[in-house]
Amino acid sequence: MNTVKGSVKPKRILILGSGGLRIGQAGEFDYSGSQAIKAFKSEGIKTILINPNIATVQTDPDMADVVYFLPLTVEFVARVIAKEKPDAIALSFGGQTALNVGLALEDTGVLKKHHVRVLGTPTKSIRLTEDRDLFANALRAINVPVAKSVAVTTVAAAKRAASQIGYPIMIRSAFALGGEGSSKINNQRQLMNRVTEALANVPQVLIEEYLGGWKEIEYEVVRDNQDNCITVCNMENLDPMGIHTGESVVVAPSQTLSNREYHLLRTVAQQVVRHLGIVGECNIQYALDPASLRYRVIEVNARLSRSSALASKATGYPLAYVAAKLALGYSLVDLQNSVTKSTMSCFEPALDYVAVKIPRWDLKKFKSADHTISTEMKSVGEIMAIGRTFTEALQKGIRMLGAGDDGMIANARPITDYMADITLPTDRRLLALAAALEDGHTVQKLHHLTKIDPWFLNQINRIVLEARSLKKAKLTKDSLRSAKQLGFSDQQIGRLIHQSAESVRRLRKRYRILPVVKQIDTLAGEYPAKTNYLYFTYHGTEHDVTHTKRGVIVLGSGPYRIGSSVEFDWCCVQAVKTIREQKRISIMVNCNPETVSTDYDISDRLYFEELTLERILDIVEFEHPAGVIVSMGGQASNNLAIDLQTAKVPILGTSPTDIDRAENRHLFSQLLDQIGLDQPTWKEVTTLVSAQQFAQRVGYPVLIRPSYVLSGAAMNVAFSAEHLMHYLQQAAEVSSKYPVVISKFIQGAREIEFDGVADHGQLKLYAMTEHIENAGVHSGDAHAVFPPQRTYLETIRRTKQRMRDVVKALNITGPFNVQFLAKDNQIKIIELNLRASRSFPFVSKSAKINFARIATEIMLGKSVSVDFKRFDLDYVTVKAPQFSYSRIKGADPILYVEMGSTGEVAAFGDGYQEAVLKAMLAAGYTIPEHKRLLISVGLDTHKASLIPFVKKLAKHHYSLFGTEGTATFFRKQGIKIKTIRKGAAVVKAIEGKHVDCVINIPRQYTHKELTDGYRMRRAAVDWHIPLISNVQIAKIYVNAICNLTLEDLTIKAWHEY
């Protein structure tokens, strides 16, 4: 490696992470931050990381030298800077959060005061890209067209600008992540509403030319300080302008651009990036007229982004790593291509495949959420599919989403009412397009309705036509091969010809129609490359690689979604690292481009592939592995265990037979009875009548759920017979084929989680955490405390004893997680998972013992003895949920048995309150700046229990506001509290930011639309006012803000605890 010229290499670099996963800013920044840390460390530079996202790989002990689990706010970062004295700061690896904090640090003079240099792109350039007016002016100076755009700060100015440009127009707010607060505006009335709302959150709003229907094209550009500039990847959105790129199907490279267009935009990208003075990586987005060479630059992101993560995985070019090296002053010519090991970084990858990204939405998880997709981002994750053709990749991609579909067509649940999803695009639009074509609508018509380029529609039509001919004609060797090349799964083909997937697979093998393994080498095969990055295709006659010797396969977690997120990727990365440490060959299978597990340097071999039985069997048949680990990637991969065992695939860890014993409710109940462990009374019902009878017998409320669920999907609580009937009729089917499980819903109980690792039925390692919220809040949405602070020792002892029995009875080997209810020293088991859990990274980092690694060692057959401190710690850790409700318009932001959070953060504290407050601040809560709180509590018992806390607030000079009943109640207790009437008045107070925090404790954990409570909660979310809707959280929060100030929260690194 050459020495850096022209700049002094920093000695200590502060890296800002991106915090909890939320819509618009997800796991991609674990990838970019991790790569940056590796790049800096390889130079012998000391790295200091601030990121409260404890489930990330970048916060692992073998990554940054110093880790702070602290809120990413100016106050905390400034105090870390004062303490750590870094000489440089990296802002471009932690998304918009890091960038915003970095700019604020500069504005407040912190960077200057402590002599901290910003690495990579100068802040002056960042500001040019962030302030849309400055940006437009800068581009105008080099004659590059931008969308007509006027920055306004008042509603009146917005009106003037809009009539100047002409409706429809687009409004966007500056300094936003994922297009929040942007929308198409058709008339003045809409304009007034949206501008008023937007200006409440941001100082400036942009009124822009509407470019709906233009092609949306992106380029990822890299520039070094020698002015070398390359475009690593271009990408085309299948959904044209008008749909946020995070909501679009994105294809790399572009498919419908000619050489002239491709290189016109490439040349402009380089001009812009040079003019703006960017050093490192950036993303440029264009709108391109589908009927001429006219284009507009939409925006430039002067940082690593979701798109750059995608581009990196789509091309195999290590963008984040290279960007970090360039930030240190290296030139592209100095750096070798670390993927090929035979070429340089100064080149543009040539793809000989197609990469297709499809967003993963989870809107069903949010009651009353709006399912339309447009200029704001709502998706929670994404997959990337690789194929030699678009159709192959597209159909792979649908399966990768893990949403129950087998491809574009021939699914178990066909779409019938497709037109609505097409005309007003929803999260189902892609499949609706295929359904419409199947039903005889033409490509021309769909193009007219959607403005999607006919090329894409014709490709989808090929899939539809193939399905039609499969249905009609006899299956031949040629037609079977052709279907496989178009991306059909055995399951789809089987469904079309009324055969099982297994028999299609058998037939296929008889015909020797088998997929081949191809490498992603960035060079389209031009030079030999040592890449371990692989995919399968049916468009091939030879494998690029030969199988490994007794490798160990780890199944990944697929796309991020609610309930299965970066935590499982962390577990997979730990497993892979452990396998390599044990001198075994690690083989990773995953399809999520936002992950660290799919990084080129993590595993010995990476299959960027589907996590379907068909594909895993293909991989197993090719690799002949020593075993497959299914227990690290969450429920989706664990669900494959039994089928894989049936196919005689060696599964490492707990036997699939035992997994079945745990997941089959009847078998599990029998087992618990034998052990003498209690569980809430339950029954599997197949009729409405038996459901009612059971509920009557055990008493309401009852919990309703189908078996084999992931994070409580379709779960509900019924408080009355009326509720029960309503839900069961809504859930559509209650039948012998689709039984529903109903169980007694226990109120007022504490929830305890037990994470453990066992070896052949022996408990080796465990950690217990308690929830702050009482049972009834989904464990993913609850605040978790480690070690338990308020649970009786007797309860803890009993839990542990019973768990030893369970571990033994199920002969557990590897990771597991159990959830208990504890009430009056009695424990009841409510859930058991024979796999790693969402809380594995939290307990591992809290207890400072890596549960995932130890579990993997045991699964690999190593005998492990662990010595660990359980509860006698000098610190407390708290995990807090991260919500994205502001993105999900219409959804009721309430805690419930359904999981609604998109991520999590955690904090350490010397005491309980400190840890809670830090964690809450990291999740976006604030200490009320103007000490104004709005309280609205439904139940009198809750009101009564809150009396001492409300008194405390009053004593600490808080101005209190309450809705009618609440205010009257507390006033009677002698507390000074002003009344604000429910309905419009409350909403207005929130909109006007007359309160700093809303405490709204609803009556019951049910969803009801358009009540006053809902409007109040929704207003709080829409106007970015912290909302607390749980009584236990309200209490701890009040205690913490009254007892502690910001200065009381210590700045201690992880290793200092």
Added chain:
Amino acid sequence: MSKSVAPLRAELVLSDRTRFSGWSFGHEGTADGEVVFNTGMVGYPESLTDPSYRGQILTLTYPLVGNYGVPAPDQFESKQLQISGLIVTEYTSQYSHWDAQQSLGDWLRANGIPAIFGIDTRALTKKLRTHGVMLGRIIVEGMVVRGAIVDPNQRNLVAEVSCTKPVWQGKGKKTVIVVDCGVKLSIISNLVKRGIRVKRVPWDYNFVPELDQVDGVLISNGPGDPTSCVPTIAHVKAAFRHKLPMFGICLGSQIQGLAAGAKTYKLKFGHRAQNQPCVVEGTKHCILTSQNHGFAVAERTLPKSWQVSYRNANDRSVEGIKHRTQPWWSVQFHPEATPGPSDANVLFDEFVRTL
């Protein structure tokens, strides 16, 4: 490809008898040629009309071809299709583009060029990478061909693609002679749009007597082995006495090298891509270039009065040479791009400045 009209089967047979089978989507006939690959992801209309591909069966490694159809001939690099045959993984006749005039398949058929889709082009590319370029033959179902594959390099490919008499193009105060060894039209348009009057002359045209009346010479790209361009090399050698600016592109660079006394050699599998990084010798300045050549100048044979000006960052081969004192220089890559990145387009500015 729509299944409504069942395509005919077609085969590519290599000189080592390896067979790749797929389906025909071009002319239903046969073709012999030197099988080469290009890793560019866009620009098939430009590539297929590039005279440098004369005599070659072109394999595109990017698997989806035909998406945006074929534009009007003003975007072609010569008046006609130059390749002998085309090999792709997947072809679509359902193109979509505002300036497309016909499908790729129709265009190939109308011009008698066979083409195959359904080939594992990555496997083929790896074979060519390992064994070096090979001769090959395309046979569409039902055709019978006998005899050994004809080696196009036995023909005078440059003579086939060069103009036959001098042609004047453009207006301006300065005049440049373009020695047409198979010149891409965009090379000429790059000069014309910079206000240069171009006299395009055949490859073997003796332009030396006219050097007093012009301001510079450009030796163009073209197909095949540079050593077969004996008259051109002789003319360039003679032109060195005039000290006029002389710029060579691709084949023109090899001819300039040969005229200067250096030797050329055949690269194992050539550079045919749009992402070739070239570093300005002695600096850290790198540009991305479009390339299409099978021969290169051997560095150690370069006379002392010449030096390497550009070098391939990947395989370190010579990508540009220049005379140490005289305004004679050339590049192995294509500053006119089309297809490919236009990073090197400034070289035309530099050339025009020296006139």
